Amino acid sequence: MAKIDLDKMLVKIKNTQWALSDIDWDAPGADLVTAEQWPQLKEFMADLMWIEHVGARAFAAMAKKAPTDTLREIYTYFHAEEQRHANAEMALMKRWGMLDGDELPEPNINLRLVIEWLDRYSDEMPVYVLGTVVPMLEIALDGALCKFLLDTVDDPVCHQAFEKINDDESRHLGVGFTVMEMQGHGATYIKMVEMAAQLMDPRLILGIASYFPLLNKMRDNVVAMGLSEEKLYACMRKFEKIGGRTEDGRRNVWFQIIKFHSRWVVDRNNRFYHAPVDAVVKLTGYIPRRVLPAVPSWVKELTYKPTA
Amino acid sequence: MTNATTSRKGTAKAATTSAKRASNVKPATVLIVGAGFAGLGTAIRLQQAGIRNIVILERASAVGGTWRDNSYPGAACDIPSNLYSYSFDPNPDWSRSFSGSAEILSYIEAMVERFGLQQYIRFNQNVTDLSYDDDHGLWHASTEGGASFSGRVAVMAQGPLSNPGFPAIPGIEDFKGKTVHSAAWDHDYDFRGKRVGVIGTGASAIQIIPELAKQAGKLTVFQRTPAWVMPRPDFETPDWQKTLFRKVPASQSALRKGLYLAHESMALAVIWQSPVTRLAERLGRWHLRRQVKDRWLRRQLTPDYRIGCKRILVSNDYYPALQQPNSKLITWPIARISENGVRTVEGIEHQFDAIVYATGFEVSHSGTPFPVRGSAGRLLADDWARGAQAYKSINVAGYPNLFLTFGPNSGPGHNSALVYMESQIDYIVKGVKTILKRNLKALAVKDRAQDEYNAGIQKRLARTNWNSGCKSWYLTEDGFNATMYPGFATQYANQMSELELRDYTLITA
Numbered sequence: 001m002a003k004i005d006l007d008k009m010l011v012k013i014k015n016t017q018w019a020l021s022d023i024d025w026d027a028p029g030a031d032l033v034t035a036e037q038w039p040q041l042k043e044f045m046a047d048l049m050w051i052e053h054v055g056a057r058a059f060a061a062m063a064k065k066a067p068t069d070t071l072r073e074i075y076t077y078f079h080a081e082e083q084r085h086a087n088a089e090m091a092l093m094k095r096w097g098m099l100d101g102d103e104l105p106e107p108n109i110n111l112r113l114v115i116e117w118l119d120r121y122s123d124e125m126p127v128y129v130l131g132t133v134v135p136m137l138e139i140a141l142d143g144a145l146c147k148f149l150l151d152t153v154d155d156p157v158c159h160q161a162f163e164k165i166n167d168d169e170s171r172h173l174g175v176g177f178t179v180m181e182m183q184g185h186g187a188t189y190i191k192m193v194e195m196a197a198q199l200m201d202p203r204l205i206l207g208i209a210s211y212f213p214l215l216n217k218m219r220d221n222v223v224a225m226g227l228s229e230e231k232l233y234a235c236m237r238k239f240e241k242i243g244g245r246t247e248d249g250r251r252n253v254w255f256q257i258i259k260f261h262s263r264w265v266v267d268r269n270n271r272f273y274h275a276p277v278d279a280v281v282k283l284t285g286y287i288p289r290r291v292l293p294a295v296p297s298w299v300k301e302l303t304y305k306p307t308a
Numbered sequence: 309m310t311n312a313t314t315s316r317k318g319t320a321k322a323a324t325t326s327a328k329r330a331s332n333v334k335p336a337t338v339l340i341v342g343a344g345f346a347g348l349g350t351a352i353r354l355q356q357a358g359i360r361n362i363v364i365l366e367r368a369s370a371v372g373g374t375w376r377d378n379s380y381p382g383a384a385c386d387i388p389s390n391l392y393s394y395s396f397d398p399n400p401d402w403s404r405s406f407s408g409s410a411e412i413l414s415y416i417e418a419m420v421e422r423f424g425l426q427q428y429i430r431f432n433q434n435v436t437d438l439s440y441d442d443d444h445g446l447w448h449a450s451t452e453g454g455a456s457f458s459g460r461v462a463v464m465a466q467g468p469l470s471n472p473g474f475p476a477i478p479g480i481e482d483f484k485g486k487t488v489h490s491a492a493w494d495h496d497y498d499f500r501g502k503r504v505g506v507i508g509t510g511a512s513a514i515q516i517i518p519e520l521a522k523q524a525g526k527l528t529v530f531q532r533t534p535a536w537v538m539p540r541p542d543f544e545t546p547d548w549q550k551t552l553f554r555k556v557p558a559s560q561s562a563l564r565k566g567l568y569l570a571h572e573s574m575a576l577a578v579i580w581q582s583p584v585t586r587l588a589e590r591l592g593r594w595h596l597r598r599q600v601k602d603r604w605l606r607r608q609l610t611p612d613y614r615i616g617c618k619r620i621l622v623s624n625d626y627y628p629a630l631q632q633p634n635s636k637l638i639t640w641p642i643a644r645i646s647e648n649g650v651r652t653v654e655g656i657e658h659q660f661d662a663i664v665y666a667t668g669f670e671v672s673h674s675g676t677p678f679p680v681r682g683s684a685g686r687l688l689a690d691d692w693a694r695g696a697q698a699y700k701s702i703n704v705a706g707y708p709n710l711f712l713t714f715g716p717n718s719g720p721g722h723n724s725a726l727v728y729m730e731s732q733i734d735y736i737v738k739g740v741k742t743i744l745k746r747n748l749k750a751l752a753v754k755d756r757a758q759d760e761y762n763a764g765i766q767k768r769l770a771r772t773n774w775n776s777g778c779k780s781w782y783l784t785e786d787g788f789n790a791t792m793y794p795g796f797a798t799q800y801a802n803q804m805s806e807l808e809l810r811d812y813t814l815i816t817a
Contacts, residue, residue, distance in 0.1 A: 001513060014643075017643035017644065017651070017653060018655070019643065019651045019655045019656070019657055020655040020656060020657075021651075051406045055709050064612065067778075073641075076641055077641055077653055080640040080641055080652065080653035080654045081654075083640070083654040083655075084653065084655035087655050087656065088655060094325060119603070119604075123607070248350045296603060296604055297602050297605065298604045298605075301654075303656065305656070306655070306656065306657060307648075307649075307656065307657045307658075307659050308528075308656050308657070308658050308659070
C-alpha cells in the first residue's frame with residue numbers, strides 16, 4: 001500500500017458516493033438466512049452496527065482536530081460514511097426481520113460505555129490517539145467481522161451492501177495508515193514526552209478502561225457465533241504489518257503502544273492482561289442500565305429507511 | 309500572450325465602435341449604473357452640490373437594489389435602522405430597531421420621491437458594456453435593449469452582491485420539485501404543509517428558517533459550516549421615540565452617533581484578534597448554550613473558526629426554530645441532489661417538495677458584472693484577473709473618470725455599509741466637482757498611487773481575522789482579500805475625506 005495523496009483521495013471519496021436507495025432491500029434472497037443462524041446473526045449485526053456507529057463518532061472528533069483542511073473534510077466524510085454503514089446494516093436487519101418495529105437494537109454494555117466516553121471526551125483527545133485506535137478497530141473488528149459475515153451468509157443483498165461498505169473501508173484504512181505515518185514523521189523523543197503527558201490524562205485513561213473490555217467482549221461474542229478466534233487475530237496482525245511497513249509508521253509511538261496491546265489481546269496465555277480485562281467485562285455486565293445517563297442524541301440518528 | 313494582444317485589439321475596436329454609436333447622444337455629466345442605495349445616494353449628493361445632469365441606469369423596473377430583490381420571509385438588516393440609513397436623510401419613523409426589508413425598501417422609495425430622483429432614472433436598462441472613449445473623455449454604456457448612454461463620469465453602483473449564487477453541488481439541475489433562491493423569492497409558492505429543504509446557514513438562511521419553520525410541514529436545514537450567531541437586540545420602536553426624533557432631530561443624530569461608536573468598538577473583536585474577540589466568542593457560546601440544551605446539536609452548531617473570520621450573524625429565533633418538532637438540522641455533507649431531494653453522505657435521500665437555496669450571491673473577486681473597458685480598450689476583468697484592486701477602493705488606474713461604490717477593499721465587517729458608502733459618495737462628488745471646475749477631460753489615478761495604497765492595505769489585512777485561515781466569500785481561491793477594509797470606519801472616512809490631486813493625472817479638455 002503506497003502512501004496516499006490526501007487531496008486526490010478526497011476527490012475520489014466525493015466521486016464514489018452511494019446511497020441506501022441504490023440497493024433494492026426487498027430483492028429476493030432474504031430467506032437464505034437459516035433459522036439456526038438467525039438468533040446469533042441478530043446479535044452479531046447489532047454489535048457490528050454499533051461498532052460502525054462508534055467509529056463514526058470517533059471520526060467526528062478527529063474532524064474537529066484535523067491538522068489540515070483536506071484531512072478535516074476527509075474525516076467529515078468518513079464520519080458520514082460510517083453512519084451510512086450502520087444505516088445499511090440496520091436495513092439488512094430490517095430485511096431479515098431482526099428489528100423490533102422501528103426500534104434501534106440495544107447496544108451491549110461495553111459499547112454503551114464506549115459511546116458514553118466518546119460523547120464526553122473524544123473531542124478533547126489529540127487527533128493521533130484516535131487516529132491510531134480507529135484503524136485498529138476498523139481492521140480488527142470491522143474487517144474480521146465483515147469477512148466472517150460474507151463467509152456465513154448467502155443473501156445476495158448482504159453481499160451487495162458489503163461490497164460497497166468494504167470499498168469505503170479500504171479508503172478509510174488507506175487514509176488511517178497514511179496519517180499514522182505522518183504522525184511518526186519527526187523527532188521520536190518529543191513524541192514520547194508528548195505521549196506520556198497524554199497518557200496521564202484521566203480522560204484518556206477512562207477511554208482505555210472502556211476500550212480494553214470492549215475488545216474482549218467482542219472476541220467472546222464472535223467466538224460464540226462460530227468465528228475462529230484465529231481469523232480475528234490474523235486481522236489484528238495485519239494492523240501490525242501495514243502500520244509498521246515504513247520507518248515513519250514505526251516511529252509513531254501510538255502505533256507501537258497499540259501494536260503491543262494487540263499482541264497481548266491475541267495472546268490468550270497472557271493472564272496478566274486477560275484475567276483483569278475479562279473480569280471487567282464480567283463486572284460491567286452487572287451495571288444496571290438505569291444508572292447510565294440517557295444516550296446522546298447522535299445515537300438516535302440511525303435509520304434503516306433509505307429516504308427521509 | 310498572443311491571445312491577450314488579440315483581445316486588446318478586439319476590445320479597442322469595440323470601444324471605438326461604441327464611441328461612434330453613442331456620439332449622437334448628448335452626454336450626461338454623471339452616468340450611474342444601478343438605482344439601489346449607492347446609486348440613489350450618489351444622485352442625491354450630486355444634486356445637492358448643484359450637479360443635475362445625471363442619468364441612472366437601472367436593470368429592473370423598480371428602485372431599491374438588494375432590498376427590492378431580497379424580499380424573502382424574514383428579510384431584515386443586521387445593522388440597526390438608525391445607522392443603516394443615510395445621515396442626510398434620517399427617518400424618525402423606523403418601526404423597529406432592526407427593520408425588515410419591506411420597510412427599508414419603502415425608505416428608499418420615499419427618498420426617490422423626496423429628492424425628485426425619478427427624472428434621472430432609466431428603468432429596464434441592463435448595462436452590457438461600459439467603455440471609455442479616450443478622445444472625448446466620455447464613458448459610453450450599452451444596454452440590453454440596444455440603447456446607448458454617455459457621461460463624462462461613470463459611477464458603478466450595481467452592487468457587489470446582486471446576482472443569486474447557487475452552490476456547485478452535483479445533480480443540482482435534476483431536482484423535479486420547486487426551486488427557490490433567497491434573492492429571487494417566489495411569493496406565489498405556498499410553503500404551508502410542504503416538505504422543504506434549506507441549503508445554507510448564512511445571513512439570509514437564518515432569517516428565512518424561522519419563518520419557514522412556521523409554515524412548512526417538515527423543514528430540513530443543510531449546514532456545511534456553522535456561523536457565529538449573536539443575540540439580536542431587536543424591539544419595537546416606542547411612540548415617544550418617534551415623536552422625540554421628529555421634534556428634536558438632534559436626538560436622532562445623537563442616537564446614530566452612539567450606535568456608530570458602539571459598532572466601531574466591535575472592530576476590536578471582529579477585525580483583529582484581541583481580548584474583545586474572546587469576549588465576543590464567549591457571548592456567542594453563551595447565546596448558543598442558553599438556546600440549545602442538547603449537547604450534540606450544540607456541537608453541530610459551534611463554529612470552529614475565530615469570530616469575525618466570516619460574517620457574524622445576529623438572531624434570536626434561529627436556534628429555537630431548528631428545534632421545532634417539524635425542523636431538523638443536517639450536517640452530513642451533501643453527496644448530490646437527485647430528482648426527489650438531497651442525498652447526503654450518510655446514505656439517506658431527504659425528499660422535498662421544495663428546495664430553498666439560501667446560498668448568497670455570485671461573488672466575483674476578479675471579474676466585473678459586464679465588460680468595463682478603460683483607456684485604450686483595456687479590460688477591467690484582465691486587470692483584475694489576479695484579484696481586484698483600486699485606489700482607496702474608488703478609482704482604478706487606467707480607467708479615468710470612473711468611480712466605484714463598494715469597490716475593492718471597502719467592505720465593513722463591523723459597521724453599517726451605508727457609513728462607508730457616504731464617504732464614497734462624498735468622494736465622488738469631490739471628484740466630479742474637480743472635473744467640472746477645472747474642465748478636465750480626464751481625472752486619472754496614477755498607477756504608483758494605486759500600488760502603494762494596495763501594498764499598505766494588504767499588509768494590514770494580513771493581521772486581520774478575515775485572513776486567519778477560514779474560507780469565506782471575502783477571499784479569492786488563492787486566499788487574496790479583495791473585499792474587506794482592514795480598519796475602523798472612522799479611518800476609512802478619514803482616507804476618503806481628501807481628494808489628493810497629487811495621486812492623479814489631470815488632463816484638461
